[in-house]
Amino acid sequence: MTISSAPYGNKNRPMVSVTVCTPGSNAASNCSTIDNVLLDTGSYGLRLYASVVPSTTLSTLTTQTQSSTSDTIAECAIFGSGYTWGTVRSADIKMSSEIAENVPIHIMTDSTLAESAPSDCQVSTALSTPALLGANGILGVGVRPQDCGSSCVSGSQSAAYYACGSSTCTATTEALASQVGNPVQYFTTDNNGVIVEISQVSDSGGSTASGTLVFGIDTETNNVLSGTSATVFTTDEYGDVTATFNGTTYTDNAFFDTGSNGLFFADSSISQSSSTWYTPSSTLGLSATVTGSNSSSASIGFNIANATTLFATGNYAFNDLGAYLSGSFDFGLPFFYGRHVYFGITGTSSAGGGSGPYVSYVSS
Incomplete structure (x- = not known):
């Protein structure tokens, strides 16, 4: 984990790298490593801009569809600085030696999604590019297993999941296993949490700082x-x-x-x-x-x-x-x-x- 001027000159932005691959390949096929992904303990799930994922990998990440209509499943995610919009796809994720298979992730500003974000999603600024977010994506490793949880299973929620087809998007329910999920829970081991460790800096700050994202709690030395x-x-x-x-x-x-x-x-x-x-x-x-x-x-x-x-x-x-x-x-x-x-x-x-x-x- 690095805090520095990269990639867009923002202050106090911890960046990590994440490797995404064809789902179900044990993170061994069509893999691409995406740098400068914001580490976020206040959200849940991996979100990457389509523009930063090479086409050789992106084309193999299966787009989620609604079983009854074959409509594309899209998601709205709202943050303090604005909102993101894009498809839900499946990917294998590799971080260090840990592998998470068949993880639903959010592909933001996905050009394959023709429909615009619904009005109830459009809160504050549209974080439609990496420059606007100040990162190539977000790695959400907070305490929730999924980003919406049971409320999206029992009923459709405003500004959450949508079924998109025929130029319209309708709020829809989403099963837990299909929701964008904290990748850590998908690891075979070291899957019960994370530790964020960052070195101290002086009271006037540091040009850079470094840290480590550790997987698992009380599972290793x-x-x-x-x-x-x-x-x-x-x-x-x-x-x-x-x-x-x-x-x-x-x-x-x-x-x-x-x-x-x-x-x-x-x-x-x-x-x-x-x-x-x-x-x-x-x-x-x-x-x-x-x-x-x-x-x-x-x-x-x-x-x-x-x-x-x-x-x-x-x-x-x-x-x-x-x-x-x-x-x-x-x-x-x-x-x-x-x-x-x-x-x-x-x-x-x-x-x-x-x-x-x-x-x-x-x-x-």
Whole structure:
């Protein structure tokens, strides 16, 4: 994992490489490695732009269709910065020595899909190109096994899955096994979660930073949680916990998200730039209390520096970058520097974390 200026000069963007291959080939046929994929613990599933997948591979990734009508299955995915739209296809995925077979993935801006995104999908900006997203795709490895879950099985959901044919797209149900899924759960072993490990940077930032995405929890000698005395926060199905900051409690509305490039929370007493980045005259030492649904609690300290000053350094990796956000507390990438952060997938368990979903962390 690398945080640097690549590929589009964005700050605090952790990038990994993912290899995709013909489904059912044990990741051995028509494989292509896609670099500069954003690591996102706040979402679930692999999403790649069609334009970054070589045609020799893309043409072998089976497009999902509705069995009763043969309509193409498409998906809308909405993020804080905008929305994506494209087909659902099957692929084998290889990361390091781990292989996940026949995984439903999202191919964004797929030219084989003639229909435009439905109006209920079009929230904020259309992230229709890698440049607009700032990455060639998104690798979602949060605590959910699928991106929609049971709600899309029991009934069609707005801004989720659609059956597209005859120039129209209609919201449709989607079986769990067909939903875009967290690739980690498809591994033969080391499939109960991930650990995000990122080296610390100085308070003025670093031109680059490096880290590791470790697969599995308590399954190998290098992914041990048991015995670390780390606090384990059981989360809701989305990976959310409760945070209290400055007298305000965000019940089940705080989360740990590598896909967010700052610490986002509400504090009107801190000066802001025109783009809501915090710009205090001197670095502030703050803290928030985090509580899991299992009542485990811990105080998490963090710093907020002047964003204008940080950006002027020309660096790209910052552990003290924050911005104003009301309604939730987002422990974005600055939280991860100098820590090992564990994400236990729902429906799995580990010796140190118990039953997922959970989040835990220890200092490096």
